[in-house]
Amino acid sequence: MNNKGVSPVIGVMLMLVATVILAAIVSSYSGTFAPEEKTPTASFSAEASYNKGYIKLDHISGDPIYKSAIKIRVETSRPATSGYVNMSNVSFTPDPTYLKPGDTAYIYFTKSSVYGERAVFTGPDIRLSVAVGDKFRITVIDSDTGNAIWSSELILNP
Structure with a gap:
């Protein structure tokens, strides 16, 4: 064998x-x-106008941004204060639910002239004001990941 x-x-x-x-x-x-969640990316141009009563964000390029999936934070340095704006004070156009390149968002604020012309932002955890001519930072944050989609320093124009 x-x-x-x-x-x-x-x-x-x-x-x-x-x-x-x-x-x-x-x-x-x-x-x-689990796969890692992807933060959307987008570029905006921004301007803040006291007389018009809003901050205007023009979506220049990037992913669509859904209103229900973001938070918008405003920060000032005098005094150092920050918080998330009330999303009921934010409108998207032409579609009220999302922004794509070419669309615009408006973040409305209350005008105050108690201590000079000031934009007052209110929300569940925010009460801050920005004087005309002062710098402030605005940040669009993805609610799912907590990461910033876009951030910029602005000056409140008259």
Whole structure:
């Protein structure tokens, strides 16, 4: 009886079984990772006008931005204050639910002349004002990831 061919066949079978088991382990391990959420990207041009009563954001390029998926933060340095504007004070045009390149968003504020001409922003966690001629920062934030989509420093024009 010749047993010389049995050993290589068993060796190949064991290698195949080990490979299948290893592939199953790697497959089950890699399937447990959730894909990372992608933050939209967009570029805007912005202007703030006290007389008009709003900040105007023109969507220049990038992904569509859905109103229900963003927060807008306003920050001032005198005194250092920040907070999210009330989204009911924000309107998108022409479609009220999202912005795509060529569309415009308006962030409305209340005008105050108690201590000079000031834009007053209110919301659930914000009450701040910006004087005409002062710098402030506006940031559009993706609600899902918490990452900034776009941010810029503006000056409140008369």
